[in-house]
Amino acid sequence: MPFDPPPSPLSATQRRDARAVAFWLFGVAGLVWIMVAIGGATRLTGSGLSIMEWAPLSGTLPPMSEAEWQRLYDLYRTIPQYALVNQGFGIDGFKQIFWLEWIHRFWGRLIGLAYAAGLAWFWLRGRIPAGSKPRLLGLLALGGLQGAIGWYMVASGFEADRTAVSPYRLVIHLGLALLIFSALVWTALGLMRPQGTAPAEARPVRRMLKVAAWTLVGAMLAGGFVAGIRAGLTFNTFPLMDGQLVPDGYWLLSPAWTNLTANVAAVQFNHRLLATLTALFAIGAVWAALRRLPEGRARRAVLGFGAAVALQYALGIATLVYVVPVALGTLHQAVAVLVLTTALVALHALRPAPKPPARPA
Incomplete structure (x- = not known):
């Protein structure tokens, strides 16, 4: 970090x-x-x-x-x-x-x-x-x-x-x-x-949390493109997009890379996919924390991250289904920062404790 x-x-x-x-x-x-x-x-x-x-x-x-x-x-x-x-x-x-x-x-x-x-x-x-x-x-x-x-x-x-x-x-x-x-x-x-205080047993939790944090960042930036081209005003169904997992027209534009930023179907699908991956990795981090971390600040921080992700995921679905009303859309963006905050707090709490100085031979 x-x-x-x-x-x-x-x-x-x-x-x-x-x-x-x-x-x-x-x-x-x-x-x-x-x-x-x-x-x-x-x-x-x-x-x-x-x-x-x-x-x-x-x-x-x-x-x-x-x-x-x-x-x-x-x-x-x-x-x-x-x-x-x-x-x-x-x-x-x-x-x-x-x-x-x-x-x-x-x-x-x-x-x-x-x-x-x-x-x-x-x-x-x-x-x-x-x-x-x-x-x-x-x-x-x-x-x-x-x-x-x-x-x-x-x-x-x-x-x-x-x-x-x-x-x-x-x-x-x-x-x-x-x-x-x-x-x-x-x-x-x-x-x-x-100084970090997390024990060596926290390493798998930290790895899972890092993956979740990076997919979170990807979802937030993808959300910027959703906002920029107003992609949230179409495909207002969940979990399928007008009855399909991957919507028609995903590769509609040419050159192909422009679909990632300018194609409404692709941009919204990518945002959904990254948000879902974030939720899955967050579940993995919570599961690992419950198994490996003792009761304390680090464990609570990971559980807080999982709760924030769940709240944001539900809010994202509501924002989509109700066709992005201003109040819900604004709240969705604000809660995204809450999720980012909890990720930072959890990652900081999981920093490894410093190694003890080596004993002289």
């Missing part, structure tokens, strides 16, 4: 500082979690293209006059989404989609402020744990990159043949958000518990 602080003994002051930094990172990760949910709602309501200007500073404030509202509405009326989807919905309709996108961008700025201010506060007081500064600076850089990629994604929706953003850019944006979230959580966990 990405990072663990050095396992050297820490003084009481160092342990206190490490815990304080960890709690701050957990707080920022919580803000990122909310951001992912807001982003899901923004996408489901088609609100993401309502703000057509990249204004990191001046865009912090919403429109303060009717003239400014009219200017922004006139800008929006120049893009295909207005002409093909929302034509004639008036400035009141524009304000409804504008406010959700404004909240989305404002929340991103809030995350940046919370992280940068917290980093400066701990740094200036000399409370950053040894070895953590490069990692924390790297996370700051990733946050800035995420803002730029967000605009790169939104700009794709202004092209002449589009009414939504590019699914490829959407998945890049989502993937980077998940990477930042994972790095925040893993770094905080490492500061709270610098």
Whole structure:
């Protein structure tokens, strides 16, 4: 995994500082979690293209006059989404989609402020744990990159043949958000518990959990393509897709690789397959944990991961069968981050205990 602080003994002051930094990172990760949910709602309501200007500073404030509202509405009326989807919905309709996108961008700025201010506060007081500064600076850089990629994604929706953003850019944006979230959580966990404690018997559990975690990541990225091409609005039956295990038209597009990202039937099937594999591997990890792990933190963490996967799987089925209502779709995206969180916690709890030093001959 990405990072663990050095396992050297820490003084009481160092342990206190490490815990304080960890709690701050957990707080920022919580803000990122909310951001992912807001982003899901923004996408489901088609609100993401309502703000057509990249204004990191001046865009912090919403429109303060009717003239400014009219200017922004006139800008929006120049893009295909207005002409093909929302034509004639008036400035009141524009304000409804504008406010959700404004909240989305404002929340991103809030995350940046919370992280940068917290980093400066701990740094200036000399409370950053040894070895953590490069990692924390790297996370700051990733946050800035995420803002730029967000605009790169939104700009794709202004092209002449589009009414939504590019699914490829959407998945890049989502993937980077998940990477930042994972790095925040893993770094905080490492500061709270610098050393692994799992016994050698936990090795098979850890292997199974790693496989489940990677299939989970694949399912989440595949879900980004489902969202990007609105593949959840068809084949709204489960477990079969319109009566078939593998739907007709899986290899409809040419070249063949484009089916993995642009073919509705293939994209939805792949998301279902990866989600099902994640559930099966999670069951395997839970079974192995019950057999091999004693009662304690590691065992509870694996069981928590299994419960989160079960909840998300059921929620995914409901979201599909009810044809992706905004509330269920947003909840499905938010709970995906919960599953990722439980996977990280379980993997961290299953880190092997350090080997005892060899005795001198």
